[in-house]
Amino acid sequence: MGAYRSIRTRRMRRKPREVELQLTSMLDVLVIILVFLLKSYSTSTNNFTTLPGLKLPLSASQDIPPDSLHLIITPEGMTFENNRIVEFEMNAASLDEAETGGYTLRRADLAEDGRQIKPLYNALMEAKDKAELLRAKSKARDAEGNPLPFDGILAIQADKRVNYDTIRKIMYTGATAGFKTFRLLALKRDG
Amino acid sequence: MLKRPSSRRRSAPSEVAINLVPMLDALVTLIGFLLFSMSFLALVTIETPIPQISEADVQKKITEKPLQLTVTLRDKETEIWSPFQRIKSQTIPHNSEGLPDTAAIHAAMIEIKREFTAENKVVFVPAASTSYDILVAVMDSLRVLEPTDPAIFKTNEQTGIDEPLKALFTEVVFGNLLGEG
Numbered sequence: 357m358g359a360y361r362s363i364r365t366r367r368m369r370r371k372p373r374e375v376e377l378q379l380t381s382m383l384d385v386l387v388i389i390l391v392f393l394l395k396s397y398s399t400s401t402n403n404f405t406t407l408p409g410l411k412l413p414l415s416a417s418q419d420i421p422p423d424s425l426h427l428i429i430t431p432e433g434m435t436f437e438n439n440r441i442v443e444f445e446m447n448a449a450s451l452d453e454a455e456t457g458g459y460t461l462r463r464a465d466l467a468e469d470g471r472q473i474k475p476l477y478n479a480l481m482e483a484k485d486k487a488e489l490l491r492a493k494s495k496a497r498d499a500e501g502n503p504l505p506f507d508g509i510l511a512i513q514a515d516k517r518v519n520y521d522t523i524r525k526i527m528y529t530g531a532t533a534g535f536k537t538f539r540l541l542a543l544k545r546d547g
Numbered sequence: 548m549l550k551r552p553s554s555r556r557r558s559a560p561s562e563v564a565i566n567l568v569p570m571l572d573a574l575v576t577l578i579g580f581l582l583f584s585m586s587f588l589a590l591v592t593i594e595t596p597i598p599q600i601s602e603a604d605v606q607k608k609i610t611e612k613p614l615q616l617t618v619t620l621r622d623k624e625t626e627i628w629s630p631f632q633r634i635k636s637q638t639i640p641h642n643s644e645g646l647p648d649t650a651a652i653h654a655a656m657i658e659i660k661r662e663f664t665a666e667n668k669v670v671f672v673p674a675a676s677t678s679y680d681i682l683v684a685v686m687d688s689l690r691v692l693e694p695t696d697p698a699i700f701k702t703n704e705q706t707g708i709d710e711p712l713k714a715l716f717t718e719v720v721f722g723n724l725l726g727e728g
Contacts, residue, residue: 376564379567379568379571380567382571383567383570383571383574386571386574386575386578387574389578390574390577390578390581393578393581393582393585394581396585404588404590406588412590413679413680413683413684414680414683415591415593415683415686415687416687416691416693417591417592417593417687417690417691418591419591419592419593419594420590420591420592421590421591421592471725511592513590514679515679516678516679516680516683517678517679517680518678518679519675519676519677519678519679520673520674520675520676520677520678520679520682521675521676523679523682524675524721524723524724527595527597527721527724528724528725530597531597531724535597536596536597536599537594537595537596537597538594538595538596538597539592539593539594539595540592540593540594540595540679540682540683540686541590541591541592542590542591542592542593542683543588543589543590543591544589544590544591
């Protein structure tokens with residue numbers, strides 16, 4: 357059969373084949389992923405970390421928290437700027453309430469008639485001093501040429517089982533350490 | 548006009564292929580960076596300042612009784628009231644699960660906002676045993692105006708145009724940071 361093939365057919369067969377990978381569809385997929393990521397990136401401009409087992413409540417708020425000092429409260433203890441500063445005490449009464457997040461602050465950790473949490477106060481004061489030192493060294497100045505004042509914002513990321521009594525003690529401690537605004541963090545509710 | 552076979556072959560349309568490989572490289576790098584740096588936890592915030600007394604507020608209070616809208620959470624009910632009797636006190640019992648009836652609280656707040664459109668502050672007094680998720684849910688019902696809620700309008704003093712409000716009482720202050728509750 358081969359003997360009857362035309363010269364043109366033989367010439368065409370001799371040409372080396374160029375194998376080209378079809379990249380257009382892959383590029384389409386990647387562009388779609390990129391657009392999706394860029395859209396979701398705008399809602400994740402903070403560096404707040406979380407802890408395993410922490411259950412955050414849902415909120416209808418639309419305000420995205422900017423970066424600030426942050427405190428995580430779990431049923432087991434408090435973590436300030438990734439350092440565990442307070443361990444809660446699990447006594448017999450609190451063990452009965454384990455499902456609802458039962459725990460108590462140690463008596464030794466409290467001051468000012470049980471309103472202030474001492475280790476938290478110390479950690480907040482240390483962070484405040486550090487922030488003021490950085491602001492003093494920074495070139496940013498206000499209209500009168502003074503270093504920018506300490507913003508005094510504390511973000512609180514609490515487990516949904518934590519009670520108001522603990523939150524109140526934290527806010528009181530923050531207020532005595534010079535923090536004026538608290539940001540209660542929650543997970544964004546869809547819809 | 549007839550052409551010779553050789554010239555016919557030459558006139559075949561040439562394919563112009565864009566080199567997509569560098570673009571693909573850039574996209575893959577960008578996607579990798581975005582995936583690495585983004586957080587998948589969609590966090591939102593409810594801001595609350597500590598109660599402060601300002602001289603301006605004191606001066607204002609002398610001329611006019613403030614609303615000082617207060618929401619008190621108790622074991623079995625929620626009370627919405629004003630220490631200066633600017634509104635009629637309302638008591639909303641908890642729902643069948645023993646939790647604050649956030650829908651009823653929200654509806655009551657909408658009615659109050661209709662009357663006091665310029666007011667943005669609410670004093671929140673929860674019980675000590677209130678859990679954080681209940682705090683957040685009640686604070687949402689005090690602050691957020693949902694798209695399904697009836698519209699509330701406020702006249703813009705500069706333009707004279709009635710404009711719809713986007714939120715209820717945005718400034719929630721805790722009223723019992725020192726006291727027992």
